[in-house]
Amino acid sequence: xxxxxxxxLGIGTVGSGTFNVLKRNQEExxxxxxxxxxxxxxxxxxxxxxxxxxxxxxxxxxxARAVIANPDIDIVIELIGGYGIAKQLVMEAxxxxxxxxxxxxxxxAVHGTExxxxxxxxxxxxxxxxxxxxxxxxIKALREGLTANSIQWIAGIINGTTNFIxxxxxxxGLDFGxxxxxxxxLGYAEADPTFDIEGVDAAxxxxxxxxxxxxxxxxxxxxxxxxxxxxxxxxxxxxxQLGYRxxxxxxxxxxxxxxxxxxxxxxxxxxxxxANVEGAMNAVxxxxxxxxxxxxxxxxxxxxPTASAVIADLxxxxxxxxxxxxxxVPHLAFHPNAMNDHLDVLPMREVVTSYYLRLRVAxxxxxxxKVTGLLANAGISIDAVLQRExxxxxxxxxxxxxxxxxxxxxxxxxxxxxxxxxxxxxxxLAPIVRIRKEELS
Amino acid sequence: xxxxxxxxLGIGTVGSGTFNVLKRNQEExxxxxxxxxxxxxxxxxxxxxxxxxxxxxxxxxxxARAVIANPDIDIVIELIGGYGIAKQLVMEAxxxxxxxxxxxxxxxAVHGTExxxxxxxxxxxxxxxxxxxxxxxxIKALREGLTANSIQWIAGIINGTTNFIxxxxxxxGLDFGxxxxxxxxLGYAEADPTFDIEGVDAAxxxxxxxxxxxxxxxxxxxxxxxxxxxxxxxxxxxxxQLGYRxxxxxxxxxxxxxxxxxxxxxxxxxxxxxANVEGAMNAVxxxxxxxxxxxxxxxxxxxxPTASAVIADLxxxxxxxxxxxxxxVPHLAFHPNAMNDHLDVLPMREVVTSYYLRLRVAxxxxxxxKVTGLLANAGISIDAVLQRExxxxxxxxxxxxxxxxxxxxxxxxxxxxxxxxxxxxxxxLAPIVRIRKEELS
Numbered sequence: 001x002x003x004x005x006x007x008x009l010g011i012g013t014v015g016s017g018t019f020n021v022l023k024r025n026q027e028e029x030x031x032x033x034x035x036x037x038x039x040x041x042x043x044x045x046x047x048x049x050x051x052x053x054x055x056x057x058x059x060x061x062x063x064a065r066a067v068i069a070n071p072d073i074d075i076v077i078e079l080i081g082g083y084g085i086a087k088q089l090v091m092e093a094x095x096x097x098x099x100x101x102x103x104x105x106x107x108x109a110v111h112g113t114e115x116x117x118x119x120x121x122x123x124x125x126x127x128x129x130x131x132x133x134x135x136x137x138x139i140k141a142l143r144e145g146l147t148a149n150s151i152q153w154i155a156g157i158i159n160g161t162t163n164f165i166x167x168x169x170x171x172x173g174l175d176f177g178x179x180x181x182x183x184x185x186l187g188y189a190e191a192d193p194t195f196d197i198e199g200v201d202a203a204x205x206x207x208x209x210x211x212x213x214x215x216x217x218x219x220x221x222x223x224x225x226x227x228x229x230x231x232x233x234x235x236x237x238x239x240x241q242l243g244y245r246x247x248x249x250x251x252x253x254x255x256x257x258x259x260x261x262x263x264x265x266x267x268x269x270x271x272x273x274x275a276n277v278e279g280a281m282n283a284v285x286x287x288x289x290x291x292x293x294x295x296x297x298x299x300x301x302x303x304x305p306t307a308s309a310v311i312a313d314l315x316x317x318x319x320x321x322x323x324x325x326x327x328x329v330p331h332l333a334f335h336p337n338a339m340n341d342h343l344d345v346l347p348m349r350e351v352v353t354s355y356y357l358r359l360r361v362a363x364x365x366x367x368x369x370k371v372t373g374l375l376a377n378a379g380i381s382i383d384a385v386l387q388r389e390x391x392x393x394x395x396x397x398x399x400x401x402x403x404x405x406x407x408x409x410x411x412x413x414x415x416x417x418x419x420x421x422x423x424x425x426x427x428x429l430a431p432i433v434r435i436r437k438e439e440l441s
Numbered sequence: 442x443x444x445x446x447x448x449x450l451g452i453g454t455v456g457s458g459t460f461n462v463l464k465r466n467q468e469e470x471x472x473x474x475x476x477x478x479x480x481x482x483x484x485x486x487x488x489x490x491x492x493x494x495x496x497x498x499x500x501x502x503x504x505a506r507a508v509i510a511n512p513d514i515d516i517v518i519e520l521i522g523g524y525g526i527a528k529q530l531v532m533e534a535x536x537x538x539x540x541x542x543x544x545x546x547x548x549x550a551v552h553g554t555e556x557x558x559x560x561x562x563x564x565x566x567x568x569x570x571x572x573x574x575x576x577x578x579x580i581k582a583l584r585e586g587l588t589a590n591s592i593q594w595i596a597g598i599i600n601g602t603t604n605f606i607x608x609x610x611x612x613x614g615l616d617f618g619x620x621x622x623x624x625x626x627l628g629y630a631e632a633d634p635t636f637d638i639e640g641v642d643a644a645x646x647x648x649x650x651x652x653x654x655x656x657x658x659x660x661x662x663x664x665x666x667x668x669x670x671x672x673x674x675x676x677x678x679x680x681x682q683l684g685y686r687x688x689x690x691x692x693x694x695x696x697x698x699x700x701x702x703x704x705x706x707x708x709x710x711x712x713x714x715x716a717n718v719e720g721a722m723n724a725v726x727x728x729x730x731x732x733x734x735x736x737x738x739x740x741x742x743x744x745x746p747t748a749s750a751v752i753a754d755l756x757x758x759x760x761x762x763x764x765x766x767x768x769x770v771p772h773l774a775f776h777p778n779a780m781n782d783h784l785d786v787l788p789m790r791e792v793v794t795s796y797y798l799r800l801r802v803a804x805x806x807x808x809x810x811k812v813t814g815l816l817a818n819a820g821i822s823i824d825a826v827l828q829r830e831x832x833x834x835x836x837x838x839x840x841x842x843x844x845x846x847x848x849x850x851x852x853x854x855x856x857x858x859x860x861x862x863x864x865x866x867x868x869x870l871a872p873i874v875r876i877r878k879e880e881l882s
Contacts, residue, residue, distance in 0.1 A: 017731075021589050021590075021730075021731045022589070024591075024730075025589060025590065025591050025730070025731070028591055028656075029588060029589060030779075031656060031775045031776060031779035031780075032588045032771070032774055032775055032776070033588065034767050034771075034776050035767075129586075135729075135731070135732035135733065135735065136735055137581075137582050137585070137586025137587065137735075140578075140581060140582070140585060140586045141578050141581070141582070141586075144578070144581060144585075144753065144756070144757065145570075145578025145581045145582075145753055146578065146749065146753065147470060147473045147474065147752065147753050147756040148462050148463070148466060148470060148748065148749040148750075148751075148752030148753055148756070149462075149466065149749055150465075150466050150469055215469075215472060273714055273717060273718070273738060276714060276717060277714070283736075288576075288749065289462075289465075289466070289745075290458075290462045290466070290576070290745040290746065290748055290749040290752075291576035291577075291739060291740065291745070291746050291749035291750075292576065292739065292740050292745075292746055293739065293740075294576065294577055294578075294737070294738060294739035294740075295724075295736070295737075295738035295739065296735070296736070296737055296738075297714060297735060297736035297737075297738070298732060298733065298734065298735035298736065299732065299733045299734075299735075302733075304730075304731040304732070304733075305731065305732050305733055307589065307731055308587065308589040308590055308729065308731040308732035309589075309732075310589075311588065311589030311731075312585065312586055312587065312588050312589055315585070315588040315589070316585065319767065319768050319769070319770070320768055322767075322768065323764055323768050326475050326476075326760065326763075327760050327761055327763065327764050327768065328760070329760070330473070330475075333473055334472045334473055335472060335473070335475050338471075338472035339472075
């Protein structure tokens, strides 16, 4: 049988990784897929770079639509990124009856509903293993490996840039700004790192996992998105003293009244495997009612790790391109007519989790009693308190100190209100720091 | 469409877990599978127990062949275990055109070639996610998630009983025998724990992973199998001092001249996630040339975790039972006509790894020089040496001490020969302890 023909849109880091791995391992991949898989056409605005990357024998064009229009092409890989032209091209590829493989989390988290609907109608597959956690086959685990389960929650380190920064901040006791510059120098952070450090990239990914886990439509606009730019080295240190590490987590959870969908820095008990995922690595913890806690770890980005996921999708499509829709895995794990349309994403005030609070207070008698009394009145139960000596915090003779409080599970709205009250106390001398805490047990 | 009908052979711990999870999550599973999945018939010698487990509405028989003969049954789940009757029944189910789901690692590691051949010929699927690492979808990850990769090596903690025992030995400084009794009391070890503690169970599982990773036939008889019964608390302590933990690993590796396939206690650097997998948990590290290092963690045994894997297989079969063989995933990842028949499993003497050596030596001048000189002559490069004070080891006035040596990578045969020479030295006073070491980098 002649090889299945693939067209590649955009040959940057991941595109050339995909081309190289597919070529290097072509024999082995063919023996698994039952048929050869070849990239025969590449579109990139920089045709010179593209030609240099693929060498002879592969058609290089600057117009992506020429790839889509090519009747010999069975599968189109979209590696352009963003919501703009990428969306148009994906929709056109679907309309042309091509299967699509994409690593574009932003596109799917925002426009997934429209794209998957079009694909379903046209009878083609849109595969996106590479969109979440790079080479880790987490989409496959969620969609196929854990189908027996009612998934309870997912918590993941799904952005390597921020995990690298947090690891460095902790290791070296440095501030966010200093480490960000270092990360940019080393290539772990982009020149414009906004999507990473503000949590947007992680939110795209957890939005996709949430949809797959709970059978809800992708709803990026309802995700709570909070990055790591305001994290102080001080809080990383205090957390450490209390037995926790701070990680940027994407969390989605099946709660009583709906679905939690949120990205923010979180304290994680240091003894959990997830807390020990360092540097640019990714890991996702999935808790199912039958399987219990499972964890998936690996490189979340990079040329060949991401290519690994892209090619796994190519193999799946090669196997299933002649199958009917009942034989294929539904895009979002649940069949389109069996989604959970009634499960809403909860506003943050309705989320239940636990908290780390740091209060800069006057070092005088009765402050601790006042603060804990106010929390008790609000119904917020305290798990641990760490009070620093004033001169450790502010130097000798200081009249200020830090009061660190860990709470048990509480409704976020209750905490919001209590914090507003606490902030108004004359003995609370600076904005209160509040970081969420996930026990993951 | 009416539900797909499943017959269950053997309703013990995993069987009742499968029945319960399938029932509890039936709606959600149906919405994923596109069709209901129901266990409608159960065979168990203990029909009373079986009836108590499944309640009304499910046919319970004592004769497994009645399930196989039932034309309404599409899929047979084999949860009897062992090589005997289980093999006959699996072969008969295949011959009757039933798809088979099994958790029986022993059966497949030994008779897999015959079973998969028969299934291939008959056009049915034999699925076995539950045979390796319980609820962790590691078979799916290897067969489908990492298809882009030339897998380089796999190292796994794939036996919960032994990992529980090793964790306890380390935590409490206790001997193997003491902890084994405790494990039996707690239900973590069986009354006859031989298969677990001697490494046989782990060897069955790594045999299956090896076949899938490298496209070779299952060859349990060629696996090197070594358990944890001879491990001393002392070595766990020394390893700890050197920055390592001791784990029972199943290892399979693509070497220059063939495939390594081995189960034995191994030192693992304490900083690796794998070293921090504690208690009865399982974890498998897979290193692929494109993806790099990935890790999969979860419960490796137990009623519902194993049921999670069994049901995932049921869902896959439900989707693909009308598919043709090109649309299905090959049993051992590679298409049967594209296996690596020329790749042999290497004898242990040809394995290359590093070593922990403990020598009980006379506490006299020149011993260290003698020992290290002999190793140097053999071409064995030393990574670290730990020499204990004699009175720490043997009490005050002792004339003996422990010499601990970590080597760099060496051919096992070279180490065998050098150890024979060392053992013959008059200053070496007891049998040398040799434990392999895997850096997993």
